[in-house]
Amino acid sequence: MASIGSRHVAPHRASVLGITTVAGIRGAMPVLGIATFFGAWTLATSLKLAPPTFLPSPLAVLHSMVELTQIPYAGSTLQQHLMASLEKFGISFAAAVLLGVPFGLIMGRSNLMKWALSPLFEGFRFVPPIAWVPFAIFWFGTGFLAPTLVIFAGAFAPCVINSYRGAQLIERHLIEASQTLGAGRWRTFTEILLPAALTHIVAGVRVGAGFGWQSLIGAELIVGSTGLGYMIVQAGSNLQPAIVISGMITIGIAGASIDYLMRAIQHGMRRKWAH
Amino acid sequence: MTPRQDRSVPLRWIVSGSSVALLFAAWYLVTGPLGLVSSLKFPAPLDAYDSLIRLIRSPGYADGILAQHILSSTELVLIGFLLATATGVPLGLLMGRNRLVDGYVNPVFQLIRPIAPIAWIPLTILWFGLGMGAKLFVIWLAAFAPAVINTYTGVRNIETIVIQAARVHGASSKEMLFDVVIPGALPSIFTGLRTSLQACWMVLVAAELVGSFVGLGHIMIIASRDLDSGMILVAMICVALLGVLMSAGLTYVERYAIPWRR
Numbered sequence: 054m055a056s057i058g059s060r061h062v063a064p065h066r067a068s069v070l071g072i073t074t075v076a077g078i079r080g081a082m083p084v085l086g087i088a089t090f091f092g093a094w095t096l097a098t099s100l101k102l103a104p105p106t107f108l109p110s111p112l113a114v115l116h117s118m119v120e121l122t123q124i125p126y127a128g129s130t131l132q133q134h135l136m137a138s139l140e141k142f143g144i145s146f147a148a149a150v151l152l153g154v155p156f157g158l159i160m161g162r163s164n165l166m167k168w169a170l171s172p173l174f175e176g177f178r179f180v181p182p183i184a185w186v187p188f189a190i191f192w193f194g195t196g197f198l199a200p201t202l203v204i205f206a207g208a209f210a211p212c213v214i215n216s217y218r219g220a221q222l223i224e225r226h227l228i229e230a231s232q233t234l235g236a237g238r239w240r241t242f243t244e245i246l247l248p249a250a251l252t253h254i255v256a257g258v259r260v261g262a263g264f265g266w267q268s269l270i271g272a273e274l275i276v277g278s279t280g281l282g283y284m285i286v287q288a289g290s291n292l293q294p295a296i297v298i299s300g301m302i303t304i305g306i307a308g309a310s311i312d313y314l315m316r317a318i319q320h321g322m323r324r325k326w327a328h
Numbered sequence: 329m330t331p332r333q334d335r336s337v338p339l340r341w342i343v344s345g346s347s348v349a350l351l352f353a354a355w356y357l358v359t360g361p362l363g364l365v366s367s368l369k370f371p372a373p374l375d376a377y378d379s380l381i382r383l384i385r386s387p388g389y390a391d392g393i394l395a396q397h398i399l400s401s402t403e404l405v406l407i408g409f410l411l412a413t414a415t416g417v418p419l420g421l422l423m424g425r426n427r428l429v430d431g432y433v434n435p436v437f438q439l440i441r442p443i444a445p446i447a448w449i450p451l452t453i454l455w456f457g458l459g460m461g462a463k464l465f466v467i468w469l470a471a472f473a474p475a476v477i478n479t480y481t482g483v484r485n486i487e488t489i490v491i492q493a494a495r496v497h498g499a500s501s502k503e504m505l506f507d508v509v510i511p512g513a514l515p516s517i518f519t520g521l522r523t524s525l526q527a528c529w530m531v532l533v534a535a536e537l538v539g540s541f542v543g544l545g546h547i548m549i550i551a552s553r554d555l556d557s558g559m560i561l562v563a564m565i566c567v568a569l570l571g572v573l574m575s576a577g578l579t580y581v582e583r584y585a586i587p588w589r590r
Binding site: 078079080082083085086087089090107164165168169170171172173176179180181182183184185186187188190191192266267268270271274275281282285286288289290292294297298300301302304305306308309312 | 339340343344346347348351368369370427428430431432433434435436439440442443444445446447448449450451453454455526529530533534537538545548549551552555557560563564567568569571572
């Protein structure tokens with residue numbers, strides 16, 4: 054019935070019986086998908102297919118997550134670890150944006166600067182951010198500051214590249230017009246260059262935030278004594294997978310929130326500068 | 329070519345060359361004669377060269393010579409990357425072509441994806457130990473998501489008219505897949521693979537730094553324990569060069585696979 058009906062009826066309209074339309078099946082698929090995921094997870098743990106030291110049940114993870122917010126683990130509670138990670142991220146991400154954007158804009162507007170700086174930048178760009186960890190330890194010790202260099206290395210390149218592209222794509226007559234009207238270098242930079250390249254810049258900053266957050270977690274796995282990365286690596290070596298997964302979920306939520314914030318800024322900018 | 333352009337080409341090389349030369353001169357001066365930076369912070373050029381020679385010659389460093397470390401790291405990246413391509417691209421094609429599969433898989437995918445692949449390292453070590461298995465799994469995981477997403481986007485962005493035209497002309501579903509959908513999505517697929525490859529190297533280095541017995545990340549860990557900054561620099565440069573080489577290899581494959589895009 055349904056297969057015959059679906060041929061003649063528009064896919065989104067309910068069939069006469071209203072039970073199994075194409076649209077209905079499609080609507081149910083996401084629910085089914087999520088249910089399969091959690092169902093398989095619960096089943097695997099409750100049938101002891103995976104021992105609890107290997108994979109804890111979803112409920113055990115939820116329980117440990119609630120517990121982590123009250124009882125400190127590896128020196129701090131979950132929210133303290135989260136704040137420590139966010140603090141490191143905030144400091145060096147801000148530094149990467151504040152240095153990377155002007156760097157890219159200058160390279161995009163001046164051939165001389167581009168020729169001088171691009172070989173150095175290309176060399177730097179191909180080193181994976183995590184590979185800076187040993188030097189980060191040599192330069193900043195094993196304390197709070199060590200991961201900041203790694204985050205900076207992750208976030209800097211996307212900021213530079215997109216600002217560079219943004220600056221190159223600006224229409225020449227805009228710059229020439231402003232110079233004819235007597236704008237100096239600084240005013241041209243702040244009032245023409247920056248706004249015109251802004252959508253590109255914000256896109257790069259968003260990519261940079263993603264890389265920076267990943268690099269932070271990687272750095273915290275290796276060095277430091279606070280943060281979510283530190284927490285999960287400690288829990289891993291203590292064979293406490295429920296705490297590891299709780300940390301991973303927190304990392305996921307925080308990363309998604311940062312990206313959401315960046316996207317909101319991106320949309321806001323687009324609306325503001327579209328006219 | 330106008331004479332004006334001809335003059336700017338040598339100028340470009342002069343500027344770039346002198347900028348690089350300046351960097352090397354500054355490096356030599358601050359680490360050597362001026363003594364501003366101690367070898368504990370950054371190696372002098374000659375120290376780095378010594379480390380390189382030590383690493384290449386027979387006893388090597390960190391339980392192996394350079395070739396062994398490079399082979400181990402490259403092998404892991406290559407296998408993980410190929411596994412991710414072999415699983416991610418078909419899933420992306422399936423999700424792009426079939427709405428039911430898309431509806432079923434996409435939410436789970438969106439649920440797991442925000443978790444940075446690097447954050448899986450402790451769990452995979454718990455599951456697989458410190459050997460190859462854990463590293464292959466995280467590398468696969470890191471490369472899988474970009475492969476799926478870009479294949480999916482590529483399939484979805486094929487113009488409906490093209491699909492309809494193929495259907496009107498009686499293309500079988502096999503012809504549709506191999507002559508219309510895959511070629512149409514290939515540019516986007518390769519964009520995804522490029523991102524995947526970069527993610528592979530990043531995750532591999534992180535996994536090797538957290539725990540390993542061989543590999544370029546292993547060199548870095550041993551060298552930072554020995555306070556051997558020259559060796560760290562050598563390992564970093566090796567990682568960067570291998571990344572560049574593999575990315576160039578991918579460009580070569582891309583040219584071969586998409587001849588119509590030059």
